[in-house]
Amino acid sequence: MTTPAVVWFRRDLRLADHVALIAAADAGAGVLGVFVADDALLTPSGSPRRAFLAGCLTQLSESMGERLLIVNGPPSEVIPRVAAAVGAHAVHVSADYMPYGRRRDEEVAQSLRAKDIELIATGSPYAIAPGRVRKPDGSRYAVFTPYFRSWTDHGWRAPARSGADVSWIDPADVGDAAVRRRRPEDLAAAVPDTLELPEPGEQAAGQRWKQFLADAVAGYDDERDRPDRPGTSRMSPYLKWGCIHPRTMLADLARLRSRGAAAYLRELAWREFYADLVFHRPESLRQSIDPVVDQMTWDYGSEADARLAAWRQGRTGYPYIDAGMRQLLAEGWMHNRVRMGVASFLIKDLHVPWQRGAAHFMRHLVDGDVASNNHGWQWVAGSGPQAAPFFRIFNPVGQGEKHDPTGDYVRRYVSELSGVPGQAVHRPWELPGGAPEGYPEPIVDHAAERSESLLRWENRPRR
């Protein structure tokens, strides 16, 4: 005698290549799919991410024949209620390896046990689960390249069979579980009209991926460094929400031999490396891996706050930096090359601790993945054994001229400079007659602040 099963969707908003869903379908007499609108996660999210999430949920529900149940409330209360209401003996999930998710799942598992219901984790958002790739002596890799070799040698499963033929339980048939039912659009905060979000959902993810494979992956090696051109995959929002599983992507990449495909594979491995680091050292999401960096002299107070605000708004007076920050506000996304540039500027030109920049990114990025985001920031801050050396300080003008040689990127996002032709757009203060009306003067002098950063590093506390 089998009973229905529950699939609790979190960061796996798809039906294809979904092992937890298959486990639920194989075990149960019908599957109820549920998503919990958890305020602990929604409240800190900016409107772009919430809007994108809402769109993904709409698409997911549509592909389930409008059978997705969305409920409000703390997961440890609502998941047991829903599971009991449908008569399930198991709730299936993809494992979550981030600190909040692990805590939450322990609590949910405990409250489920009280009702004699099991929480079963199958699979994860990664090709290889965090913690699995280890050195021969069982310890973790701390350096990417050896991790990458071992990760590649380890290998991963082929994509799972499709979950499209699951027999979904209609939430309308579920008895009153005393939960607040929501529609996806209830989750979306008011989004500015100007916001341009990617097409949400599993189908859009697949289309985007196929398009990248056909058009851009071969040239990815070089083109990814050009924010003025569409050379990146733009898959990060879909990976963040699990609209596609990396295994699906790796299976496609395995058929290619180009340098671009190899470079892209490495980027997927970085995502896994950072998740692995969180598995072993969850505190690294908040604290510098090298504690000296947190003990250095950083700027606080109203002046630092004003500079931070100018950085957030894209009004630093450095066009390449401002273009990136405005792209983030406009699209909830920023080209990765530019992410490094604006991060370096905040840390090494404005002397603001990386944590504040990482928090701003997390609020606005539709792809905001705390492991990749925060460790990317640590890399720029130079706070890990793996990080950039302290003297590696990006030049905000030079980076613009190098990676946006046409100037198109800056003109696209900084409207005040849209009339400035070519590379001159990167040095508006050198224009005859000065910078166009309304565009700010540089808020700091890069050469001076670079020296200041080197000095602070030199005077850092020694262990």
Next chain:
DNA sequence: TTTTGAGTTGTTCGA
């Protein structure tokens, strides 16, 4: 245990 080679993504300066 010791040794050795290597380590995502830069910038500046002087020849």
Next chain:
DNA sequence: GTCGAACAACTCAAA
């Protein structure tokens, strides 16, 4: 304009 060296020192991984 181009090119190589200096910018430091340390930890990690593997032999």
